Amino acid sequence: MLEALLGTKNRELTLQYLLVFKEGYAREIAKYFDVSLPSIQNQLKHFEENGLALSKMSGRTKIYFFNPRYAFLPELTTLLDKARLYYKPELKEKLDMQRKRPRRVGKPL
Template sequence: MIETIFGNVTAAKIMLYLFHYGEAYASGISKDMGVALSQVQKQLDRFEEGGILVSKLMGKVRIYTFNPKIGVTKKLKELIQIFYDSIPLEQKEQMFSERRRPRRRNKPVLSKVDKNRA
């Protein structure tokens, strides 16, 4: 159902990915979500042109985040949260199995808060 709201499956996956990780880069989204890199790049460009996302260069990599300067961002994240919370824990663990920042060895991918919601 989230893909209906965002227009397509790629857009929905990107929004869920950004919601989960907080920031992302095109090739990371492509690899983790199983979507062609060109599709991810086009969708990220559309979101940035629309003002939903902002990006910055870190070295040679363009990092995308939600635009904190527009008022709709908070409501958009609340909407995404509803869909995110409805995803079964097993599916979340598959979708977000890659950790983007260092963490303690054997620490679960999802927090206790996420597990309590499932």
């Protein structure tokens, strides 16, 4: 949806992931959307270099999240939320689900 504005589909998916899940690491994001790992790593590196994202180390894993001081963060999150309304139902459901793993069998809701 925002590919023309952001440049690549993976850039948009990475931003959507960070918005929905609040944080994530490259391999997790690549696996979630079934896209190449180097592409997601490049997007995250680009976001961090330009101040949109910050990172922290958790063991040997670099966790990325939005920079709360980024000047256009409220506008960006509004734009991403609006774009999500026009996604294909499969992608919309995947992002609305907000679960990284399935619920245990028999676990009450």
